[in-house]
Amino acid sequence: MEYTMGTLITGNRNLRSLVGVTVHEFVHAWYEGAVANNETRDQWIDEGFTSYASAFITNHLFNNGEGDPMLSRYNGYVRMAQSGMEEPMHIHADHYVTNSAYGLASYTKGAIFLHQLGYVIGDDALKRSLNRFYEEWKFKHPTGYDFIRIAERESDMVLDWYYEYWVETTHTIDYSVKSVADKNGTANITLAKNGVMPMPLDVEIEFTDGSIKHYYIPLRIMWGQKENEFQEVERVVAEDWPWVFPEYELSIDRSADEITKVEIDPSGRMADVDRTNNVWEMSSNN
Ligand SMILES: [Zn+2]
Structure with a gap:
């Protein structure tokens, strides 16, 4: 004491x-x-x-x-x-x-x-x-x-x-990768907000050629965005997510079959109460 x-x-x-x-x-x-x-x-x-x-x-x-x-x-x-x-x-x-x-x-x-x-x-x-x-x-x-x-x-x-x-409040955070689909050669990743508390999202995507890209989705109520924390990885700032929308479509400039893994917050700093649905992997879904 x-x-x-x-x-x-x-x-x-x-x-x-x-x-x-x-x-x-x-x-x-x-x-x-x-x-x-x-x-x-x-x-x-x-x-x-x-x-x-x-x-x-x-x-x-x-x-x-x-x-x-x-x-x-x-x-x-x-x-x-x-x-x-x-x-x-x-x-x-x-x-x-x-x-x-x-x-x-x-x-x-x-x-x-x-x-x-x-x-x-x-x-x-x-x-x-x-x-x-x-x-x-x-x-x-x-x-x-x-x-x-x-x-x-x-x-x-x-x-x-x-x-x-x-x-x-005691509202909790839970985001998930709902699906990865191809639309005319463009990957459409659907992300879902299952919890009440909104958060900005860091999404890491791995491609079949072994490369990694970060997609950053700011939250609209923040009226801003954070600095790129991981300079060694290319970061794309996507459109911000209005917190009331339960789902978000992230369009990737590659075809869906080039994506091997999608992960929400690989840094583990977001207190997501269910991390089991934060990752999508090609092998487990195809
Ligand atoms: Zn103390």
Whole structure:
């Protein structure tokens, strides 16, 4: 447990657990120590941002920075979302029905809030936002809105929808590749929005010649698009998706039989509650 001037850590733990909790409590020197949000109204800022930072630090210390430091948190979130026990992140800390819903909302969803925002605005814009958040709000009392406004300025995108869905509701995300069909030599990929929460889509397509192309579908309510995060892969910016439409047609300038694989969000940063339908493969469908 951390307080601004002191930290209490229980012993009798294995090394990884002891280092993990020590890193976590140290990071609280920044989140809640220097950038002091209200602990009962916006508890997800300090616990979530701290959990996000400590996930990457412990992954660096114990796994040489390899693997996905956020994977267990995403899996934990999906289990809780599917259990029906989830409660929104913005609830006053004293008013959760269960402890586990409080923990999930504050630590897990708070950490995913940042990692998934990196998917929405690009990882560089996320890092700029975190630095600017510290610079502008150290020794002050920011709310979640103050952070999302900084992310809007750093990304040139409208992000109120992201904050409202992720923080204020328990609506979930589920996109799928519905079909791949050929129309006069042009591939038509139908994507479906099965969940309530809308998101921009990164779609990776593999072709029979072994080449890979990224298709980026911005969300219309963002009024903008993220920077190309993966410069080594050609990116095509497709028409934006109005969030109310349940389906989207992505036209590819190649014939359908040249496509071997279509995958939504190969980076795994979008908290899609059913990833089994995110991939279409030629072998399994033909
Ligand atoms: Zn903590």
